[in-house]
Amino acid sequence: MTAAEPQPCDTPDGEHDGRVRLYPCGWRCSTHSPWALAGMPEPGTAAAKPADPSAT
């Protein structure tokens, strides 16, 4: 069978790590994700938890 499996991520070089997700720029692993390249913590974690608008 020749199933078209997705590559680790769209970045061809470097070491890949973490979960591969589909970003606006394409499939990226945690290492090559936009937020990682920007020095941001992984979205969805407690640090990046969005504020509840109904809390105020």
Ligand SMILES: [Zn+2]
């Ligand atoms: Zn990668």
